[in-house]
Amino acid sequence: MVYVVDDDHDVRTSLHFLLETEGFEVRTFRNGAALLGSSARNSADCLVIDYKMAELDGLELSIRLRRLEVSTPIILITGYPDERIAAKAGSIGVRQVLLKPNLENKLTECVRQAIDSTIPS
Known part of the structure; x- marks a missing residue:
């Protein structure tokens, strides 16, 4: 199961x-609050989280999830290429930062790799 968190309805649907x-x-x-409020937040195999969200950005959401001991792989998506975002994301255990638009092939590949890495051998 892949959870997608994005405050843009069209992006979420896509x-x-x-x-x-x-x-x-x-x-x-x-949004992040909806995921944090869900009892199923630990049930995902992979989380795809948008960086730029109104109330709680993707980095802060990732930090809160880690504090709640959610170890699910996180892929952060952003339309803002910034080395500081990638560095901060890496320091909190985000698996990958991908740039919008044109995520299609890279996103599905990263999700597969993230899920495969959590399956015991």
Whole structure:
């Protein structure tokens, strides 16, 4: 199961469709608070989180998830290429930072790798 967190309805819908088309089960959340408030926050195999969200950005959401001991791989997506974002994301255990637009192939590849890395051998 892949969870997508993005406050933009169109992006959320597009990512849901893309990942579902690639064979993933997908659940979407309209913002970080919705994910944090969900009892299923520990049930995902991979989290795809947008960086730029109104109330709680993707980095802060990732920090809060780690504090709650959610160890699920996180892929952060952003339209803002900034080395500081990538460095901070790496320091809190975000697996990958991907740039919008044109995420299609790279995102599905990263999600597959993230899920495969958590499956015991």
